[in-house]
Amino acid sequence: MTITGQPAAPASLGRSRGFNAFWSAQILSVLGDSFAQLAVPLLVLDATGSIATAGLLTGVSGTAAVVAGLFAGVVVDRCDRRALLIGADAARMLLFAxxxxxxxxxxxxxxxxxxxLLPLAAAIGMVFQVAAVTAMRGLVPGAELTRANGRLxxxxxxxxxxxPALAGAVSGWLGPAGAIAVDAASFGLSAALLTLVRLPRRTAGAAEQGERTGPWAEFLAGARFLLRHPVLRPLTGLLTVFILLTYGMDDVVIYHLKHGLGQSDGTVGLVLAAGAAGTVTGSLAVASLRRRFGFAACWTGAVALTGVAVVALAPTRRPAEVGALLLVYFGCLSVGGICSLSLRQEVTPEHLLGRVTAAFWTIHFSLGGLGAAAFTWLAQHHGTTLTFALAGTGGVAVALAALFTAVRRAAPA
Known part of the structure; x- marks a missing residue:
């Protein structure tokens, strides 16, 4: 098998230079992506004045990422993951430059x-994301995966x-093209940081050698593992229904603030910042919560509370109330997401981790677009009160359904 870095056991989270370099590189990659989210539409609008063209570009790039996700798992499981991470960032640097x-x-x-250029960058970005999830197992001990994911x-x-705030400032100073140049530089710096990361030696076990029965079997290996695992199978199904209910919730909240409460763009930004604060809080607290209450209680409780928070949005009439509920919503959303991600990393065999990650994301997001379209349509034609009530009740129902599956185990094997 490919050897990535030096054969060493993962260091603890506090002493791992590799994890700290990886964490910094991940932040730079997210920073670059958020630059592009603002700078690219501004660039298109400056050139064409057409928001439809900007939307088409976003759609094409999203499709490219989904298609790449179908094959990213096989690539990640069969290649040097460290080299993939560095190469993906270097390639995105060149494309954006x-x-x-x-x-x-x-x-x-x-x-x-x-x-x-942008669909290619989106496809490469998907490979990077799958490789990043698989790399975590070699960077920190299994007992610290939840805390490490929380930091990420x-x-x-x-x-x-x-x-986005920095991108707006740079766009005002250098124009949207200048902001994209900074975006390219961020990917280059991320690639440089990733050269400091060393992953343990990967060896080919008997199971992996016997698994090579053809490209199609390799492609489906991740989905088969998810469907056969007694805990990941119901968990994947529950999360797929959950994203159907929540994927478009950001848009519904913004619509509620703008059209229901008549608030300004500045107020909307402040309310969404409260949601971001919730994400940070939940991410930093998740390791302690899971250690104290176990996986089942932590995940199920977080999902139930997201549903309760969404239901409680229905009667809100003041921005402060919306902000407080978004803090709870996004905090619990991050707790549930990190718990499920860490569990997949813990129970999936090393040689399957890329394909299981890619298969999960493909299944998980399959209904997201449909849910976003349905609930935004419902909000526009029947009001946000009904929309929040239905989506929130559905979230609570997902948590209750988990109690009748293997997910209810406190520490799934």
């Missing part, structure tokens, strides 16, 4: 290169808040 060059050198820059979530949440 081309955009400002085209914009600065061409008298009338064409938009079509964006439809090539917290850092990512802060970067996603700071990123």
């Amino acid at each position: 081309v955009i400002p060059l085209v914009w600065w050198l061409a008298p009338a820059p064409p938009v079509w290169p964006l439809f090539v 979530y917290a850092g990512g949440a802060l970067a996603s808040v700071v990123g």
Whole structure:
């Protein structure tokens, strides 16, 4: 098998230089992504004045990421994961660096290169994300995976808040192309940090050698593992229903604040910042909560509380009330998400971790777009009160359903 780094056991979280470098690189990657989320639409609007073109570009890039996700697991499980992480960031640096060059050198820059460069960057980004999840097992001991994932979530949440603000400031100073140039530099710095990461030696076991029965079997190996595992099977199903209910909740909350409560854009930003604070708080608290209450109580309780918070949004009439409930909602959302991610990392065999991660994400997000479309339509035509009540009740029902499955075990084997 491929050897990545030096054959050493993972160091504890506090003493792991590799994890600290990895954590910093992840924050830079999230920062770069948040720069692009603002700078790319501004660039398209400056060039064409068409929001439809910007939306089409977002859709094409999202489709490219989903398609890449189908194959990312096989690639990650069969290649040097450290090299993949470094190469993915280096490739994204080059792709994003081309955009400002085209914009600065061409008298009338064409938009079509964006439809090539950005979908490629999105596909490579998906490979990076799958590889990052698998790398965690080699960076920290299994007992510290939940705490390590919490630190990653917290850092990512802060970067996603700071990123758009910085992108707006840089766009005002250097223009959207300048902001994308900074985005490219962030990926280059992330790649440099990842060179400090060393992963343990990976050896080919008998199970892995016997598993190589063909490309199609390798492709389906992750999905088969999820469907056969007594805990991950119901957990994946429950989370897929849960995302159907919650994927479009951000849009519904913004609609409620703008059209229901008549608030300004600045107030909306402050309320969403409270949600980001909840994400950070939940991410930092999840390790202690899981250690004290166990997986089942921690995950089920977090899902139930997200549903209660959404139901409680229905009668809100003041922005402060919405902000307080969003803090609870996003805090519990991060607790549940980190618990489920850590469990998959703990129980999945090393040689399958990439494919299981990719299969889970493909299944998990399959209904997200449908849920977002349905609940935003419901909010527009029948009001946010009914929307919050239905979505929140559904979240509580998901938590109750978990009590009748193997998820109710405190420490699933």
